[in-house]
Amino acid sequence: xxxxxxxxxxxxxxxxxxxxxxxxxxxxxxxxxxxxxxxxxxxxxxxxxxxxxxxxxxxxxxxxxxxxxxxxxxxxxxxxxxxxxxxxxxxxxxxxxxxxxxxxxxxxxxxxxxxxxxxxxxxxxxxxxxxxx
Numbered sequence: 001x002x003x004x005x006x007x008x009x010x011x012x013x014x015x016x017x018x019x020x021x022x023x024x025x026x027x028x029x030x031x032x033x034x035x036x037x038x039x040x041x042x043x044x045x046x047x048x049x050x051x052x053x054x055x056x057x058x059x060x061x062x063x064x065x066x067x068x069x070x071x072x073x074x075x076x077x078x079x080x081x082x083x084x085x086x087x088x089x090x091x092x093x094x095x096x097x098x099x100x101x102x103x104x105x106x107x108x109x110x111x112x113x114x115x116x117x118x119x120x121x122x123x124x125x126x127x128x129x130x131x132x133x
């Protein structure tokens with residue numbers, strides 16, 4: 001039986017991230033104290049503990065830092081196998097997401113990728129990563 005993918009539940013902390021996704025943009029928190037990007041959204045910077053974290057648009061291209069292929073999902077709505085990865089962005093950020101648009105066996109560390117968005121019914125756009133064109 002097919003199950004729908006679970007939808008994210010936006011909070012006041014994550015709302016700017018999801019609003020950017022609705023515009024087709026990737027936006028991450030950037031710390032005013034140390035200048036580092038923070039992903040996933042946090043109330044304070046994990047590097048310097050500053051509470052001054054504003055969302056800033058990033059370009060949406062990067063390279064695979066590391067990845068894993070999931071063969072057994074513990075949540076309904078995720079067809080296996082699928083690939084999740086940490087992506088290094090040229091802005092100095094590292095983001096987490098799934099890699100789509102190629103079979104899991106083709107994903108490699110250092111592979112150039114770009115963000116793209118697909119609509120989750122009843123929620124809106126979700127970011128994913130695919131091989132860069």
